Amino acid sequence: MMLSGEWVHYTEQRGDLPRLWALAQTWAKLPGFAGAEVLYSPGQATKAGELYLLVSRWQGEVPQLELPAGAKGWSFAVLPPEARPR
Numbered sequence: 433m434m435l436s437g438e439w440v441h442y443t444e445q446r447g448d449l450p451r452l453w454a455l456a457q458t459w460a461k462l463p464g465f466a467g468a469e470v471l472y473s474p475g476q477a478t479k480a481g482e483l484y485l486l487v488s489r490w491q492g493e494v495p496q497l498e499l500p501a502g503a504k505g506w507s508f509a510v511l512p513p514e515a516r517p518r
Contacts, residue, residue: 438510439490445503447481
């Protein structure tokens, strides 16, 4: 499978927006970090809190990342346009 060399990591956290922003600032110091943004889903709110996703972009594989308690994380390799089935 062709890979572009770019990766995306998603961190899902409920109810702790300041912690996600702090995490993005910490990860920004790691090699390969290429940027991040936080997404908010008002329709996904529960008693456990609001749902946020920290989307971070990386050049090269995502390094080992420490997630806050209760957070979930996933890494995905970005496929280049040439990898699209024809």
